[in-house]
Amino acid sequence: MPFLANSKHLARVWLAAVRASMVRELEFRTNFFSGLLRQFLWLAAFILFIETVFHNTNALAGWQKSEVLIILALSRFFEGFVETFFGRNIMGAPEAINEGQMDFILIKPVPAQLFMAFRRFYYSGLGNILAGIVLLIYASSTTGIALDGRWLLLLPLATAGLAIYYSILILLVTIAFYAEQFKAFFALTRIITEPLTVPLDIFPIGAQIAFTYLIPIAFIVFVPAQALTGRLSWWQVPLAMGIAAVFLVLANLAWRAGLRRYSSASS
Amino acid sequence: MRPGFLKQVLRLLIASWSKTLNYRADIVAYTLVSVAAPIVALAVWYTVAQSGGLGGNPQTVLTYYIAVMLVEIVTRAWRGLYIVDQIRTGAIVEQLIRPPVILLENVTSNIVTKAVQLFFPVIIFLAALLIFPHSFAPAIYELKNVILFLVSLMLATTIWFFLDIAIGLTAFWFEEAFELHTYRFLLMQIASGILIPFSAMPEIVRSFFSVLPFRYVISAPVEILLNQPVHASIGHLLVVQVGWVILTIFAVRILFVRGLRHYAVPGQ
Numbered sequence: 147m148p149f150l151a152n153s154k155h156l157a158r159v160w161l162a163a164v165r166a167s168m169v170r171e172l173e174f175r176t177n178f179f180s181g182l183l184r185q186f187l188w189l190a191a192f193i194l195f196i197e198t199v200f201h202n203t204n205a206l207a208g209w210q211k212s213e214v215l216i217i218l219a220l221s222r223f224f225e226g227f228v229e230t231f232f233g234r235n236i237m238g239a240p241e242a243i244n245e246g247q248m249d250f251i252l253i254k255p256v257p258a259q260l261f262m263a264f265r266r267f268y269y270s271g272l273g274n275i276l277a278g279i280v281l282l283i284y285a286s287s288t289t290g291i292a293l294d295g296r297w298l299l300l301l302p303l304a305t306a307g308l309a310i311y312y313s314i315l316i317l318l319v320t321i322a323f324y325a326e327q328f329k330a331f332f333a334l335t336r337i338i339t340e341p342l343t344v345p346l347d348i349f350p351i352g353a354q355i356a357f358t359y360l361i362p363i364a365f366i367v368f369v370p371a372q373a374l375t376g377r378l379s380w381w382q383v384p385l386a387m388g389i390a391a392v393f394l395v396l397a398n399l400a401w402r403a404g405l406r407r408y409s410s411a412s413s
Numbered sequence: 414m415r416p417g418f419l420k421q422v423l424r425l426l427i428a429s430w431s432k433t434l435n436y437r438a439d440i441v442a443y444t445l446v447s448v449a450a451p452i453v454a455l456a457v458w459y460t461v462a463q464s465g466g467l468g469g470n471p472q473t474v475l476t477y478y479i480a481v482m483l484v485e486i487v488t489r490a491w492r493g494l495y496i497v498d499q500i501r502t503g504a505i506v507e508q509l510i511r512p513p514v515i516l517l518e519n520v521t522s523n524i525v526t527k528a529v530q531l532f533f534p535v536i537i538f539l540a541a542l543l544i545f546p547h548s549f550a551p552a553i554y555e556l557k558n559v560i561l562f563l564v565s566l567m568l569a570t571t572i573w574f575f576l577d578i579a580i581g582l583t584a585f586w587f588e589e590a591f592e593l594h595t596y597r598f599l600l601m602q603i604a605s606g607i608l609i610p611f612s613a614m615p616e617i618v619r620s621f622f623s624v625l626p627f628r629y630v631i632s633a634p635v636e637i638l639l640n641q642p643v644h645a646s647i648g649h650l651l652v653v654q655v656g657w658v659i660l661t662i663f664a665v666r667i668l669f670v671r672g673l674r675h676y677a678v679p680g681q
Contacts, residue, residue, distance in 0.1 A: 180592045184599060191603040194618065198609050199457060202466035206457065327435060330442035337442075340449040348460045 159256055160264055167267040181270030185226070189277045192218050192343055207347035209375075214345060215285035217371045219278045221342040224304075224366055226274025228311055232263040233271075233335075236315040240322035240331050249410045259316065259401050291374055299373045302383060306390035307366040313393035314338060314361065316401055323404030342367045362389050425518055429525040437529070444530045447489055448482040454608050455479075467613055473639065474610075476550040480635040481607060483538060486530050487566055488630050490573045492519040493581030497591050500584040503678040516578070516665075523574060552640040561647060562638035568654035569630045575661035576626060582665065585672030600625065606632030611643040619644065626661070629654045 171178050196218060200211040209217075225233075239262055242248045251258050251265075318334050338361060346354055346368045358364045365386045372378045433440065455478035462471040496519075499505040508515045542549060552558050580597055584590035602608050605627035611619055622628055623645075633650045636642045642650055 176589055177592065180589065184592075184595055187596075187599055191599065191608070194603065195608050198613055198615065198618075199461060201615065202613055203461045203464050205464070207460055325438065328438050328442075329436070330439040330446075333439075333442040333446040336446045337449045340453050344453055344457055348456045 163265055164267040171269045178270050182273040185273040207345050209345045212285050212288040213375050218343055219281035219285050220367045220371055222274045223278025226271045230268050230271030234268055235263050235265055236319055239319040243322045244326050246410055296373050300370055303370045303373055303386055306386040309390040310362050310393050311366050313397035316397035320400040320404040323407045425521040429522045433525050433529055440529055447485045450607055451478050451482045473550045480638055484631055484634050488570045488573045490577035493577035496581030497584040550639055553638055558638055558640050562634055565634040565637045568658055569634050572626055572657045572661055573630045575665050579664045579668055582668040582672050585676050601627055605630055626657045629657055
């Protein structure tokens with residue numbers, strides 16, 4: 147079956163990229179360990195932030211300390227996952243587009259978007275993934291969350307959240323096809339990811355609606371956290387899947403439209 | 414003053430202005446990212462204040478964080494990253510053979526970019542102060558506090574500018590100088606009063622962070638503006654700021670002179 151054959155081919159290409167990335171990572175070991183240290187320091191900083199907040203209050207918009215730690219844990223996990231697998235690759239696309247390096251991606255016998263997004267595996271992001279898992283185990287045991295059906299909801303919600311995150315990044319970098327001078331893509335991603343570590347209930351209702359339907363970052367961390375803490379409404383799961391599908395389609399359309407505009411460096 | 418110095422400054426300002434206007438969209442993006450963390454922290458602490466925590470005064474929290482946003486835009490420094498790149502690639506040599514002092518272009522670029530960044534935020538802030546006076550803490554309407562705030566803000570800007578350059582100059586010795594900037598950013602978020610106001614910090618944490626320069630870049634000017642210095646007097650904050658200014662300028666001078674002696678252009 148062509149789909150299976152293509153999938154196996156893509157998987158082999160990706161595994162080769164993972165192995166090549168390991169070789170590269172071992173050449174810059176100091177950067178690797180420095181990246182890990184920085185991630186743990188960020189985690190410590192956010193934990194200090196949460197501890198200080200709950201030193202001054204008992205609940206934050208109805209969320210207890212251990213529940214806010216769940217949000218933090220999930221945010222660390224997803225940021226680590228994105229950084230490891232595709233985030234930094236996608237952020238490198240504008241430079242590739244502006245400097246003509248996109249040509250080398252387009253001539254590869256794999257879909258250009260997938261190759262561009264998954265061409266390198268950033269091992270240093272594993273620190274955040276590990277920290278997120280450990281903190282999630284600690285926070286959920288402190289909250290007393292049982293091992294029940296709500297953990298099963300985590301997989302489809304996490305998949306939808308990652309698909310939305312991926313789509314938002316693709317939509318952002320397609321700006322580079324139209325605005326060659328614009329270089330502040332990393333700044334835009336920071337603006338989007340800044341609210342991921344806090345309960346979105348603390349924002350005004352207008353902002354909550356924007357974070358849910360306009361730039362649906364709520365589905366990346368907050369909705370999975372709602373699932374684990376028993377706050378999820380049944381309609382949020384199909385809504386998450388639907389929004390993820392819509393954004394994936396939009397991202398692909400924007401990418402293709404941008405590629406049609408692209409002219410290589412030497413033509 | 415060297416003859417022609419003012420003419421050099423004017424030319425650099427004009428050149429920086431043209432370059433800056435080419436990157437208008439980037440400047441808007443960087444301005445928004447400067448205020449993103451304070452906006453999230455504002456939402457958190459405002460919610461805490463509404464539920465009675467932090468003295469139960471949401472008005473003060475709102476004023477604090479709006480001031481933090483403005484201070485962060487004014488004090489932002491990024492030229493150190495360019496210096497790291499210039500040292501790594503050897504492009505710094507082009508700066509050394511030009512007549513203006515190497516730092517002068519960094520200063521003029523800084524001034525022009527901030528003038529562009531602040532144009533709309535300052536207008537909006539001043540309009541809000543006039544239209545919604547009851548939403549803000551009364552202390553910011555007192556002239557004495559505003560004057561001391563402006564003095565403190567100039568000192569804070571100088572500290573952060575020279576500290577940023579000093580970290581960039583470590584590229585004369587370390588290939589990983591860029592990593593130092595990422596740690597600087599981390600400490601800036603947690604130890605300057607952006608994520609956690611100094612008035613909310615546990616005492617041991619506050620004492621430790623007060624030894625570092627970050628408090629005197631963001632929190633100190635805002636504490637002075639609100640006339641609410643935390644476990645210190647206004648005079649003490651200003652004196653410490655002056656101390657950090659002297660220290661950072663001295664550090665830049667030492668690092669630059671010794672770095673140049675140590676430096677070999679890549680490829681030679």
